Amino acid sequence: MHLTEVVNNGFLFLAPWLVFAPLVGLLINSIFGHKFSERGVGAVASLASGAAFVVSILLAYSVSINHGEVLRWKLAEWMHIGNLSLDWTFRVDSLSATMMLVVSGVGTLIHIYAIGYMHEDVRFKHEENRFRRFFIFLNLFIASMMILVSGDSYMMLFVGWEGVGLCSFLLIGFWFEMDTLARPSWANSDAAKKAFITNRVGDFGFLIAGFLMFWHLGSFQFDAVFENATHAEPWVIVLITLFMLIGVAGKSAQIPLYIWLPDAMAGPTPVSALIHAATMVTAGVYLVTRSAPLYSLVPQAQYIVAMTGAATALFAATIAVGQYDIKKVLAYSTISQLGFMVAAVGMGAYVAGMFHLITHAFFKALLFLSAGSVILGLERGHHHAEHARHAEEPKGKHKKAEHHDEHHEVFDPGDMRNMGGLRKTMPVTFWLYMIGTLALAGIFPFAGFWSKDEILLDASLHFTSIYWQLTIAAFFTAFYMGRQIWMVFFGEARHEAAAHAEESPKVMTLPLVALAVLSVAGGALNLPFEGYHNLGHWLGYTLGEVEGLPLNLQVAGISTALALSAIFISWLIYGRKPLKIGQPDPLKKPLGFIFTGMENKWFVDEGYFALIISPFKKLSQFLADVIDWKFWHDFVHDTIIFGTYNWVSSIALNDYADQKGIDAFANGLGTWTQNFSTAMRKIQNGFVRSYALSVLFGVVFILGYLLLK
Amino acid sequence: MVKVDYYIILSAILFITGALGVLVRRNPLIIFMSVELMLNAANLAFVAFANMHNNLDGQIFVFFVMTVAAAEVAVGLALIVQIFKAKHSINVDDINSLKG
Numbered sequence: 001m002h003l004t005e006v007v008n009n010g011f012l013f014l015a016p017w018l019v020f021a022p023l024v025g026l027l028i029n030s031i032f033g034h035k036f037s038e039r040g041v042g043a044v045a046s047l048a049s050g051a052a053f054v055v056s057i058l059l060a061y062s063v064s065i066n067h068g069e070v071l072r073w074k075l076a077e078w079m080h081i082g083n084l085s086l087d088w089t090f091r092v093d094s095l096s097a098t099m100m101l102v103v104s105g106v107g108t109l110i111h112i113y114a115i116g117y118m119h120e121d122v123r124f125k126h127e128e129n130r131f132r133r134f135f136i137f138l139n140l141f142i143a144s145m146m147i148l149v150s151g152d153s154y155m156m157l158f159v160g161w162e163g164v165g166l167c168s169f170l171l172i173g174f175w176f177e178m179d180t181l182a183r184p185s186w187a188n189s190d191a192a193k194k195a196f197i198t199n200r201v202g203d204f205g206f207l208i209a210g211f212l213m214f215w216h217l218g219s220f221q222f223d224a225v226f227e228n229a230t231h232a233e234p235w236v237i238v239l240i241t242l243f244m245l246i247g248v249a250g251k252s253a254q255i256p257l258y259i260w261l262p263d264a265m266a267g268p269t270p271v272s273a274l275i276h277a278a279t280m281v282t283a284g285v286y287l288v289t290r291s292a293p294l295y296s297l298v299p300q301a302q303y304i305v306a307m308t309g310a311a312t313a314l315f316a317a318t319i320a321v322g323q324y325d326i327k328k329v330l331a332y333s334t335i336s337q338l339g340f341m342v343a344a345v346g347m348g349a350y351v352a353g354m355f356h357l358i359t360h361a362f363f364k365a366l367l368f369l370s371a372g373s374v375i376l377g378l379e380r381g382h383h384h385a386e387h388a389r390h391a392e393e394p395k396g397k398h399k400k401a402e403h404h405d406e407h408h409e410v411f412d413p414g415d416m417r418n419m420g421g422l423r424k425t426m427p428v429t430f431w432l433y434m435i436g437t438l439a440l441a442g443i444f445p446f447a448g449f450w451s452k453d454e455i456l457l458d459a460s461l462h463f464t465s466i467y468w469q470l471t472i473a474a475f476f477t478a479f480y481m482g483r484q485i486w487m488v489f490f491g492e493a494r495h496e497a498a499a500h501a502e503e504s505p506k507v508m509t510l511p512l513v514a515l516a517v518l519s520v521a522g523g524a525l526n527l528p529f530e531g532y533h534n535l536g537h538w539l540g541y542t543l544g545e546v547e548g549l550p551l552n553l554q555v556a557g558i559s560t561a562l563a564l565s566a567i568f569i570s571w572l573i574y575g576r577k578p579l580k581i582g583q584p585d586p587l588k589k590p591l592g593f594i595f596t597g598m599e600n601k602w603f604v605d606e607g608y609f610a611l612i613i614s615p616f617k618k619l620s621q622f623l624a625d626v627i628d629w630k631f632w633h634d635f636v637h638d639t640i641i642f643g644t645y646n647w648v649s650s651i652a653l654n655d656y657a658d659q660k661g662i663d664a665f666a667n668g669l670g671t672w673t674q675n676f677s678t679a680m681r682k683i684q685n686g687f688v689r690s691y692a693l694s695v696l697f698g699v700v701f702i703l704g705y706l707l708l709k
Numbered sequence: 710m711v712k713v714d715y716y717i718i719l720s721a722i723l724f725i726t727g728a729l730g731v732l733v734r735r736n737p738l739i740i741f742m743s744v745e746l747m748l749n750a751a752n753l754a755f756v757a758f759a760n761m762h763n764n765l766d767g768q769i770f771v772f773f774v775m776t777v778a779a780a781e782v783a784v785g786l787a788l789i790v791q792i793f794k795a796k797h798s799i800n801v802d803d804i805n806s807l808k809g
Contacts, residue, residue, distance in 0.1 A: 686805025692731050 010062030014055045015073040015090035018100060018146040021051035026139040033132040042115030045135035049111045049142050053104035060097040068094050068541020070223075072152055086220060091152035095542040098354060098535075099149035099286055102361050106278045107142050109511040113369050114138065114270040116507035117376065121268055124379050125175060125182040134174060134268065141167035145279055149286060153220040154210055157287065161206065161251065164280045169196040171271040172264045180375075180413060191263035198260040202250015209243035212236060226293035234298060241294055241301040244287065245308065252284025253335045254312045254342055259605060261335055265327040269372025272327060277334045277368050278361040285338065285357050288345040292543055296348065303463075306346030310459075310469040313339030315602075317476035321483065321587070322598025325414045326371045329484050333440065334364055336473055340455050343466055349458035350543050351526070351536040356455055358535075359447035359522045363439035366515040370433040371414075373504040373512070374488060377426050378413040381500030388500075411497065416487045418495035420578060425501040430489050432512045437485055439519040441478035441563045447522030449560070454528065457555045471559060478563035482570030491578025716757035723750035735800050737789050741782060748778045 025048020033041050062071060071092040078086040114134065122128045144167055148160025173192030179185040214220060216236045217228040229237055248254065253261040264276045275281070288295060288305060295302050313336045320332035337360050344353035412418065423430040439446035442453070452474060459467035493499035503509075526535035526548075533548030540546060573586050588595050597603070723746055730743030752771045759767030793799050 684808060686808030688801045688804065689732055689735075696728060696732065 009071055010065055011055075011058035012062050012071045012073050012092060014058055015071075015092055015150065016075050017055045018052050018059075018090070018104075018150055019143050021055065022048045022139040022143040022146070024048060025051075026136050026143065029132055029136050029139070033136070036132075038119055038131050039115065041132050041135050042111070042118075045139050046108060046111040046115070048139055049104060049108040052142055052146060053101070053108050056097065056100035056104050059092045060094075060101060063092060063094055063097050063541070064538075068538075070542070078155075083218070084214070084220075086153060086155050088156060089152035090150045091222070092150065093542045094538050094540075095286075095289060095354070096149050098358070098539065099282075100146065102282075102358055103145045103149060103279045104142065106361050106365050106515070107138075107145075107274055109514055110270050110274040110278075110365060110369065111135070111138060113273075113372075113508050113511040114268075116505050117270055117369075117372055118268065120376055120379070124383075125178060127175075127182075130174070134171075137167055137170050137174070138270075138274070141171070141275060141280070145283075148283055152222060154213060154222070154225070155220045157290070158203075158206060158210065161247075161283060162203065164275070164283065165196065165199045165203070165251075168199075168264065168275050168280060169193075171275060172267040174268055174271065175266075181379075181411065188266040191260075191266035195260040195264050198257050199250045202247045202257055205243045205246025205250070209240045209247065212240045212243065216240075222290065229294055229297060237294055238298045238301050241291070241298055242304065244291065244294075245301070245305055248284035248287055248305075248342065249308065250284075251287075252281050252338050252342060254284070254308050254339065255315060258312060258316065258335045259608065262328050262331040262601070265325070265331050269327065269368060269375060272331070273365045273368035273372070276331070277364040281334065281338055282341070282357045282361065285341040285345055285353055288342065289350045289354055289543070292345075292348075292350050295346075302346050302348060304346075306343045306463060306466055309339045309342030309344070309346050310466040310473075311339070312336065313343060313473040314469045314476075315339075317473040317480070318598055319601050320480040321476060322585075322595055322600075323480075324416050324585075325412075326374060326416050326419070326484065326488060327368070327414055329416075329480055330364070330367055330371060333367075333477065333480065336477060337364065337440070339473070340452065340470060343470060344455040344458065347458055347462055347466065349455060351533075351539050351546060351548075352451065352454040352458050354539055355526045355535050356451035358525065359439070359451040359519070362515055362522050363436045363446075363448055363519040366432060366512060366519050367436035367440065369508070369512055369515070370429050370436060373429045373508055374419070374422060374426065374433075374501075375413045376504060376508075377422065377429065377501040378418065378495075378497045380502040381425075382411060382413065382497035384500040384502070385496040411495070413497065416484065417579065419488045419493070419498045420491045420495075421489070421493040422498060422501055423489040425498075426489075426503045428503055428509050429512075432509070432516050433489065434485065435516045435519055437481045439522075441481050441567065442474055442559055443478075443563055444556075444560060445520075445523060447519050449556075450523030450527060453551075453556050453559060454526070454549070456559055457528075457549055457552050460552070460555050461549075471562065474559050475562040475566050478566035479570050482567040483574050486570060486574035487579060490575055494579065494581045713757050713761045716753060720750045720754040720757065723747075723753065735802055737785075737799050737801055740801065741785055745778060745782070748774055 025045050028044050028048075029036075029041055033044075036044070059071075063069075073090040073092070074087050075090060076088045078088050080086075118131050118134050122131045141164060144160050144163025146160070147163060148157055151157040151160060169192050172195050173189045175182075176189040176192065177184060177186070179187055210220065213225055216232055217225050217240075219225055219228065246257075249257040261276055261281065265272050267276070295305070316332045316335035316339060320329050320336065323329045323332060337356070341353045341356050341360070344350075344356060435446070439448040442448045456467060456470055456474070459470055493501075524532075526533055528549060528551040530548075530550070536546060536548045577586075579586075585595065585599075588599075591598075600606075727743040727746030727748075727750060730746065731740050734740055734743065752774055755767040755771050755774070759765060789799055792804060796803060
């Protein structure tokens with residue numbers, strides 16, 4: 001019996017290596033990394049992440065040979081207090097295995113890409129010893145994410161949840177004291193703090209949900225919670241799910257807590273791709289999917305989740321239209337796509353949400369990494385241009401310039417207004433970017449088409465308002481991606497850096513090719529035809545079998561037509577007449593204040609500043625100046641405590657009492673000791689024989705006493 | 710058979726002689742000899758009582774006392790030699806560095 005169990009569980013015993021493989025890589029790099037070359041460090045980190053990917057494959061295989069049964073591997077007891085028992089248990093089912101595959105698979109490709117990217121990035125920033133640190137953080141992230149997706153209880157999930165939050169903070173602030181061109185700046189560390197604090201707000205919601213769960217449902221373990229939830233009162237479940245939604249909004253960047261994600265683009269581009277597009281931000285979607293049995297109990301909460309997602313999808317898509325930074329556009333696009341996923345899981349279309357999560361991981365990682373390639377290409381071009389200019393300058397002048405041969409002019413390599421014409425200088429990146437764009441825009445037959453259509457189809461069947469919001473968001477998606485393509489790759493170079501841009505090395509483009517293949521073919525995971533709902537069937541093991549929907553030509557037709565027309569409109573505006581140097585966005589004039597709103601992110605950050613941050617600052621100032629200093633320090637300490645003490649001592653401890661009482665006693669003790677010693681020292685006369693006599697008398701006395709008593 | 714009283718009286722006389730010797734003499738060598746006298750007075754008492762009680766414990770104890778006496782003389786003589794080297798005198802009344 002026991003033996004067959006072990007055999008049947010397949011490779012389950014490998015489950016802890018999901019977490020420990022990246023941790024081993026991290027330890028090797030932190031202890032021995034200083035002896036390795038950059039290639040060595042990158043190889044160790046990539047292999048560690050790759051090992052986690054191999055383990056994920058084996059675990060997925062184990063699930064499939066067990067026909068989707070939930071497999072558990074208890075690694076350690078965490079704490080047992082009263083009737084609360086928390087263990088570190090790995091839960092391997094089709095849902096968590098899917099997440100593991102996405103995280104470690106995309107993660108490994110990004111590790112490999114980062115070897116090439118960081119090699120140049122650390123050199124542009126003159127901080128070559130930070131190369132190792134980057135890979136240590138990346139491995140730590142993979143380990144935390146694995147804890148998150150493999151946990152068997154909400155508490156283990158929360159441990160991973162906080163772990164990835166920490167890694168996100170560390171990596172956003174990776175260049176914490178400089179900007180993209182190594183100029184001193186605190187913008188990056190501010191962005192890191194913003195991300196961390198905003199996520200704290202979300203985590204607060206998650207924690208409250210956890211407390212409620214423990215109080216009313218008596219457990220953190222998934223199955224126990226789901227089981228007990230069926231008997232609990234509905235309002236408890238509504239509260240739990242809604243507080244959980246706050247956590248989801250924080251981590252998965254939904255309204256109202258999405259504001260950290262665009263700023264998170266301050267991190268190096270592989271980080272934006274891995275953490276802030278492909279994996280970490282999907283944790284919220286995973287959380288809702290994991291909690292599907294809870295959400296299914298309360299349709300009201302589901303509706304709120306779906307509305308939040310749909311609103312976010314539309315809102316963020318409009319902002320993306322007005323952005324100039326290549327990564328900011330992608331960041332808002334990520335928020336918008338996360339909105340799609342959250343809307344899907346909110347509607348109960350868990351398979352569609354997870355499907356979009358997977359395909360989005362592919363094409364958004366592809367887009368971000370290609371954007372990184374573009375940015376590096378521009379930085380290379382910038383260097384070439386600078387050096388060429390220095391070579392031409394007269395010698396005397398050249399000498400002076402040598403000391404700070406870096407960039408005097410303000411140049412942002414991420415600004416699309418500085419780009420243009422890159423399709424000729426960076427052809428590989430261009431084609432990869434095109435594939436990513438088409439997948440994101442939802443053009444047939446790329447991966448995004450299938451997954452987005454499944455969400456739209458589910459929405460059209462149940463929630464018309466959500467369907468229309470998402471459809472309009474999809475239109476904007478295609479539009480801003482088209483705008484980006486025309487601005488970045490077509491037309492003429494608007495900056496000498498773009499003119500001199502250079503293609504990236506193979507170590508960066510090869511992982512991109514792999515992602516591009518996945519972005520093209522990823523739709524095959526779950527085709528809307530009878531017998532091809534592979535992902536639906538696979539996730540059905542965990543989420544309950546759902547009927548796969550057939551392709552709806554009307555929904556697919558509308559979305560495709562809208563996407564194509566959006567791309568066409570973007571060509572009319574940005575492609576036909578390419579932007580000139582210094583020319584404002586052609587949409588600025590016709591749209592007027594609407595475009596100003598989009599450009600400035602609808603002033604949400606300013607709103608938060610006025611509504612929350614400045615009152616908070618004023619409150620802090622008040623607490624510091626009035627409560628702490630004036631009341632606590634000046635009044636309580638100085639006036640009351642110090643004054644009272646002074647008063648008491650002046651009465652009770654005046655000179656008379658002090659000198660005649662305390663001093664006299666202390667001095668008297670000293671004098672008496674002195675006198676007594678003077679008397680006693682006479683006994684110590686130094687004659688051995690008198691000591692012997694004393695001993696004799698002593699002995700005689702004691703013996704006499706003993707004998708005569 | 711001599712009565713045990715005589716042994717005890719002899720032991721007491723020897724002990725008192727030794728004690729007086731320790732107290733009145735200034736030469737440490739003589740003092741040591743007096744100490745030996747006192748120890749042997751005790752030994753004599755031990756043997757006498759052992760004989761009286763027909764018990765060997767007292768005799769065994771005498772061996773211990775003799776061993777201790779030998780060790781004590783060895784240490785004592787070494788001390789005297791060192792004191793003489795330092796002070797060029799072995800008069801016990803001159804050895805009074807600890808005088809208060």
